[in-house]
Amino acid sequence: MPETAIRPKLHKFLSTIRGRILFITLSLTAAIGVIVIFISYFLVSNNLRQNLLQTSETTLSFLRSSIDSNMEGVNNYIRSCQGSDKIQKFAMEAATTDNRVKREAHDFVTSTYASNSALPSHLVRMVIIGKSRKDIVQLVEASYSTSRISSEAILSLPYFDDLHMHPGEAYVGIQEDSFVTRQAAMIPFVYPIQHTYKADETGYIFAEISINTITEPIRDYLSRTDYQFYIKIGSNLYQYQNNTLVPCPDDITVVDAYPDMALHENTLIQKVYSENTGRVSFMITQPLVMDGWYVMTEVDTHTLSLNILHSFLLILLIIIIAVSFIAFVLFSFLSQTINVPVGQLQLRMKRIEEGDFSRDDSTEWEHELGDIGKTINDLSENVLHLMNQRIEQEKQKKDYEYRMLQSQINPHFMYNTLNSIKWMATMQSATGIAEMTTALSRLLKNISNGTTSLISIQQELDLVQDYFTIQKYRYGGTITLEIQIDDEGLLPCQILKFTMQPLIENAIFHGIEPKGCAGSIRIHIYKDSSGDIHIEIQDDGVGIQPEVAAGLLVQDTSAGSSFFKEIGISNVHKRLQYEFGSPYGLSIDSTPGQGTVVTILLPFTQRKE
Incomplete structure (x- = not known):
């Protein structure tokens, strides 16, 4: 930090x-x-x-x-x-x-x-x-x-x-x-x-x-x-x-x-x-x-x-x-x-802030702090009746507004809403919320455009970073992502959309999370002597048994996220082979207890403008 x-x-x-x-x-x-x-x-x-x-x-x-x-x-x-x-x-x-x-x-x-x-x-x-x-x-x-x-x-x-x-x-x-x-x-x-x-x-x-x-x-x-x-x-x-x-x-x-x-x-x-x-x-x-x-x-x-x-x-x-x-x-x-x-007392004030104005006798001790607790209880009881009435009115109003939003919601409205949340969070100095909202907004837009189109490696890395931003906040900052690019000239090359994201998600859910402690993911992009592009995604998680790793590229397994449940590792491997040919796709090298390295092999193809 x-x-x-x-x-x-x-x-x-x-x-x-x-x-x-x-x-x-x-x-x-x-x-x-x-x-x-x-x-x-x-x-x-x-x-x-x-x-x-x-x-x-x-x-x-x-x-x-x-x-x-x-x-x-x-x-x-x-x-x-x-x-x-x-x-x-x-x-x-x-x-x-x-x-x-x-x-x-x-x-x-x-x-x-x-x-x-x-x-x-x-x-x-x-x-x-x-x-x-x-x-x-x-x-x-x-x-x-x-x-x-x-x-x-x-x-x-x-x-x-x-x-x-x-x-x-x-x-x-x-x-x-x-x-x-x-x-x-x-x-x-x-x-x-x-x-x-x-x-x-x-x-x-x-x-x-x-x-x-x-x-x-x-x-x-x-x-x-x-x-x-x-x-x-x-x-x-x-x-x-x-x-x-x-x-x-x-x-x-x-x-x-x-x-x-x-x-x-x-x-x-x-x-x-x-x-x-x-x-x-x-x-x-x-x-x-x-x-x-x-x-x-x-x-x-x-x-x-x-x-x-x-x-x-x-x-x-x-x-x-x-x-x-x-x-x-x-x-x-x-x-x-x-x-x-x-x-x-702080918890009591927090409950009052959340709408709980019921009396709490456990905060009325026999000393000065107990006097403060008694005063807070008296104030909460005085406004409880009015607050209950107000809460009921607000509840009816929110229920009506929610039904209206449900009937009118569409992707464009969701993008605008997320952007509004981002700006409100920015104005209130809640940078984490703003960052997550921005990442989620971009992810939803990419999802709505499908998963079969070709994009540049730079765009795919942006998508991965948006996804990782959400997961980073979800895991409280205990996971880290490092990206190493040996040649910046590889960034315009083409890759299928959502090729890296399922691999990152698999590394988090099945590699780092079972370990029960902090972990790291490293993306290394380089070109070999034959001109093909290698993208290595390495984690320091629990690793995979050899027999399990051998079956990942042929089984119809999928990632655990509700957003990307249809994009499993075997699907990514098949999509790459369908798009670029059988020599290309994924390979897995894992050592139980030490981590896993998944390598994406791509041809060197520049994106056509």
Whole structure:
């Protein structure tokens, strides 16, 4: 609808009491909503960020507990081996031909190992070495492919001395296992075996812990989150990637710290900057049970902002719904108090205008508007007797005039009458009535001249536009017509009168109307390479089933209008073939649910003057 047509209607609506109440209600609720939204954003954003970081901290706490549980199981087993008299006896004695001591130590190690089902996936190798003997007691996970191993090979490892100086600590971080045929990452430890009665060191326990001890809990938690996890072992930093731990540079610079946000005293929440990635993020760190071990999770600031935005949008939606509900309740109350009585008074005045002067007690409320209703009822009763008499006289007069008109009416009189109605409508600015009257007048004149004469395409388009004008007002402007002409030189060419109109009518009644919503019709006129004229009439209606479309050109179907009930699609097709020959006529292409295209094929024949 043009903007010039909308503005007067909007101004008229806002000048009414209903419009003013609606405008004030919407303005107040909108202002309240904006204020509440801004206050909510500033108050809630910090809380949302803290809640999201604390949720990440809670997730990290669960992960830390899982890793600690795994490591404590391994540590407890190794401590039990350290304190076993069988292990101590094996480490103190020199190698002999009697393997009883070694067998007892081996039996203790394997039986204790087998009693804990979680150990095989965490402790992949443990070797007991005595300083005074060459042989060893080795425990290795069954699926672990290994090469020959000796005490000399273990003692000659490049990191053994560092581990010996830091007993029970993963001082060197993650290393590649030197005693397997395939590449395998593990965390090595060295534990001393003390003499039973002295402070001397009699041997060592060399242990290799699988990185699954760390990666399995992380993998379980990553199935429910999209966090980035890191493990710091001593001075070595590792990132969890693809079920393994990958070394990464410790290039993190602390930008700010947030100790008040942490739920636990041992949690460190920091805003950090990574020189490697060039991004700012939040890093949450918690210590593990192993000395010098830390588990960390990274929360990207962009992700955090998106989470805050999503949470705020949810709050915003709730506020909008609440404000809308308040506005609806307020508008309903004001409508019942003012709009409904005013509307009833308007209807009462409308009925009086239409000749109903009977008393209406429903408009006599117990407030000021009720006084107006009572006054209207009193006035209507005072003139009711005179009006009834006047109405009876007017009715007799109209009946007489109608009988006179019936006896004298003819087409010429109808044209003049329609023209008079058009001019009266024009003078009263009722452009729609004037337009419909003009269109109907031209249609009646064309109907009275028959349907067999040849006219130009331009005249046929004028006739279609007259018909469409009437239908457009009938359907309240919900249908539109678009005409595209590729060559203006085609307009003088000849076509049978009322060729397009039945197709337009069929598109409206059987295509667009069943759809139950607005629709459009498009007329496209062009000439093909052979010189014939194509007129495509396309609608976006419900379409036609293929078997129905195939029968339309042979069945004696007709349009639904009382004016054009004798001009069906099959009749149009036959008339065109009779006039121009069998190669010409109609063709139908329809897709159910999308619309229909009816094509008129005509020869290029100029109208003779």
